[in-house]
Amino acid sequence: PAAEPDGFGTGAVAADLDGDGVLELVVVHGEVAAQPITVYRHSDAADADWLRIRPSTRYGAPARGAVVSLDTTDGTQCRAIDAGGGCLCQTEPVAHFGLGDAGL
Incomplete structure:
Protein backbone atom coordinates (compact mmCIF):
# COMPACT_ATOMS: atom_id res chain seq x y z
CA PRO A 1 0.00 0.00 0.00
CA ASP A 47 -8.49 25.42 -20.40
CA ALA A 48 -7.37 22.56 -22.65
CA ASP A 49 -9.60 20.43 -24.84
CA TRP A 50 -10.65 16.91 -23.89
CA LEU A 51 -12.89 14.16 -25.19
CA ARG A 52 -14.88 11.57 -23.25
CA ILE A 53 -16.31 8.49 -24.99
CA ARG A 54 -18.55 5.87 -23.35
CA PRO A 55 -18.78 2.96 -25.80
CA SER A 56 -21.67 0.59 -25.30
CA THR A 57 -23.00 -2.64 -26.72
CA ARG A 58 -26.13 -2.73 -28.83
CA TYR A 59 -28.00 -3.49 -25.60
CA GLY A 60 -26.70 -0.35 -23.88
CA ALA A 61 -24.25 -2.10 -21.55
CA PRO A 62 -20.67 -0.80 -21.25
CA ALA A 63 -18.49 -2.30 -24.01
CA ARG A 64 -15.98 -3.86 -21.64
CA GLY A 65 -12.86 -5.01 -23.44
CA ALA A 66 -13.25 -2.43 -26.22
CA VAL A 67 -10.23 -0.34 -27.20
CA VAL A 68 -10.87 3.25 -28.28
CA SER A 69 -8.20 4.90 -30.46
CA LEU A 70 -8.00 8.60 -31.22
CA ASP A 71 -5.73 10.06 -33.90
CA THR A 72 -4.59 13.65 -33.30
CA THR A 73 -1.93 15.93 -34.72
CA ASP A 74 0.27 14.85 -31.78
CA GLY A 75 -0.15 11.12 -32.47
CA THR A 76 -2.48 8.30 -31.52
CA GLN A 77 -3.90 7.73 -28.04
CA CYS A 78 -5.57 4.46 -27.02
CA ARG A 79 -7.79 3.63 -24.03
CA ALA A 80 -9.10 0.23 -22.98
CA ILE A 81 -12.59 -0.01 -21.50
CA ASP A 82 -12.33 -2.06 -18.33
CA ALA A 83 -14.28 -2.73 -15.15
CA GLY A 84 -11.33 -2.48 -12.80
CA GLY A 85 -7.74 -1.54 -12.58
CA GLY A 86 -6.46 -3.28 -9.48
CA CYS A 87 -7.25 -4.87 -6.17
CA LEU A 88 -10.36 -3.39 -4.52
CA CYS A 89 -10.83 -0.90 -7.39
CA GLN A 90 -13.39 -0.29 -10.10
CA THR A 91 -13.12 2.23 -12.91
CA GLU A 92 -15.75 4.06 -14.89
CA PRO A 93 -16.16 2.41 -18.33
CA VAL A 94 -15.18 5.49 -20.35
CA ALA A 95 -12.30 6.54 -22.56
CA HIS A 96 -11.03 9.95 -21.41
CA PHE A 97 -8.61 11.75 -23.71
CA GLY A 98 -6.73 14.88 -22.70
CA LEU A 99 -6.10 16.72 -25.95
CA GLY A 100 -4.23 19.81 -24.81
CA ASP A 101 -3.65 21.88 -27.94
CA ALA A 102 -3.68 18.90 -30.32
CA GLY A 103 -5.99 19.00 -33.31
CA LEU A 104 -8.11 16.12 -34.55
Whole structure:
Protein backbone atom coordinates (compact mmCIF):
# COMPACT_ATOMS: atom_id res chain seq x y z
CA PRO A 1 0.00 0.00 0.00
CA ALA A 2 1.07 3.57 -0.68
CA ALA A 3 1.88 5.77 2.31
CA GLU A 4 -0.54 8.69 2.50
CA PRO A 5 -0.93 11.50 5.04
CA ASP A 6 -4.35 10.10 6.00
CA GLY A 7 -3.30 6.44 6.24
CA PHE A 8 -2.41 3.64 3.88
CA GLY A 9 -3.85 3.92 0.39
CA THR A 10 -5.64 0.66 -0.34
CA GLY A 11 -7.18 1.67 -3.66
CA ALA A 12 -7.27 4.57 -6.09
CA VAL A 13 -9.10 5.70 -9.20
CA ALA A 14 -8.75 8.63 -11.59
CA ALA A 15 -12.08 10.10 -12.70
CA ASP A 16 -13.57 13.40 -13.84
CA LEU A 17 -15.76 13.98 -10.79
CA ASP A 18 -16.98 17.46 -11.66
CA GLY A 19 -17.26 17.21 -15.46
CA ASP A 20 -14.60 19.84 -16.22
CA GLY A 21 -12.41 17.49 -18.26
CA VAL A 22 -9.65 17.34 -15.64
CA LEU A 23 -9.20 13.99 -13.91
CA GLU A 24 -9.24 13.90 -10.12
CA LEU A 25 -7.54 11.17 -8.09
CA VAL A 26 -9.57 9.46 -5.36
CA VAL A 27 -7.58 7.42 -2.82
CA VAL A 28 -9.34 5.04 -0.44
CA HIS A 29 -7.71 4.42 2.93
CA GLY A 30 -8.50 1.79 5.49
CA GLU A 31 -6.48 -1.39 5.39
CA VAL A 32 -7.04 -2.14 9.07
CA ALA A 33 -9.75 0.28 10.17
CA ALA A 34 -12.05 2.79 8.50
CA GLN A 35 -10.17 5.90 7.37
CA PRO A 36 -11.13 8.94 5.29
CA ILE A 37 -11.19 9.08 1.51
CA THR A 38 -8.80 11.59 -0.06
CA VAL A 39 -9.66 13.44 -3.27
CA TYR A 40 -6.80 15.14 -5.08
CA ARG A 41 -7.94 17.89 -7.43
CA HIS A 42 -5.92 19.93 -9.89
CA SER A 43 -5.89 23.41 -8.37
CA ASP A 44 -5.11 25.23 -11.63
CA ALA A 45 -7.13 23.42 -14.27
CA ALA A 46 -6.00 24.46 -17.74
CA ASP A 47 -8.49 25.42 -20.40
CA ALA A 48 -7.37 22.56 -22.65
CA ASP A 49 -9.60 20.43 -24.84
CA TRP A 50 -10.65 16.91 -23.89
CA LEU A 51 -12.89 14.16 -25.19
CA ARG A 52 -14.88 11.57 -23.25
CA ILE A 53 -16.31 8.49 -24.99
CA ARG A 54 -18.55 5.87 -23.35
CA PRO A 55 -18.78 2.96 -25.80
CA SER A 56 -21.67 0.59 -25.30
CA THR A 57 -23.00 -2.64 -26.72
CA ARG A 58 -26.13 -2.73 -28.83
CA TYR A 59 -28.00 -3.49 -25.60
CA GLY A 60 -26.70 -0.35 -23.88
CA ALA A 61 -24.25 -2.10 -21.55
CA PRO A 62 -20.67 -0.80 -21.25
CA ALA A 63 -18.49 -2.30 -24.01
CA ARG A 64 -15.98 -3.86 -21.64
CA GLY A 65 -12.86 -5.01 -23.44
CA ALA A 66 -13.25 -2.43 -26.22
CA VAL A 67 -10.23 -0.34 -27.20
CA VAL A 68 -10.87 3.25 -28.28
CA SER A 69 -8.20 4.90 -30.46
CA LEU A 70 -8.00 8.60 -31.22
CA ASP A 71 -5.73 10.06 -33.90
CA THR A 72 -4.59 13.65 -33.30
CA THR A 73 -1.93 15.93 -34.72
CA ASP A 74 0.27 14.85 -31.78
CA GLY A 75 -0.15 11.12 -32.47
CA THR A 76 -2.48 8.30 -31.52
CA GLN A 77 -3.90 7.73 -28.04
CA CYS A 78 -5.57 4.46 -27.02
CA ARG A 79 -7.79 3.63 -24.03
CA ALA A 80 -9.10 0.23 -22.98
CA ILE A 81 -12.59 -0.01 -21.50
CA ASP A 82 -12.33 -2.06 -18.33
CA ALA A 83 -14.28 -2.73 -15.15
CA GLY A 84 -11.33 -2.48 -12.80
CA GLY A 85 -7.74 -1.54 -12.58
CA GLY A 86 -6.46 -3.28 -9.48
CA CYS A 87 -7.25 -4.87 -6.17
CA LEU A 88 -10.36 -3.39 -4.52
CA CYS A 89 -10.83 -0.90 -7.39
CA GLN A 90 -13.39 -0.29 -10.10
CA THR A 91 -13.12 2.23 -12.91
CA GLU A 92 -15.75 4.06 -14.89
CA PRO A 93 -16.16 2.41 -18.33
CA VAL A 94 -15.18 5.49 -20.35
CA ALA A 95 -12.30 6.54 -22.56
CA HIS A 96 -11.03 9.95 -21.41
CA PHE A 97 -8.61 11.75 -23.71
CA GLY A 98 -6.73 14.88 -22.70
CA LEU A 99 -6.10 16.72 -25.95
CA GLY A 100 -4.23 19.81 -24.81
CA ASP A 101 -3.65 21.88 -27.94
CA ALA A 102 -3.68 18.90 -30.32
CA GLY A 103 -5.99 19.00 -33.31
CA LEU A 104 -8.11 16.12 -34.55
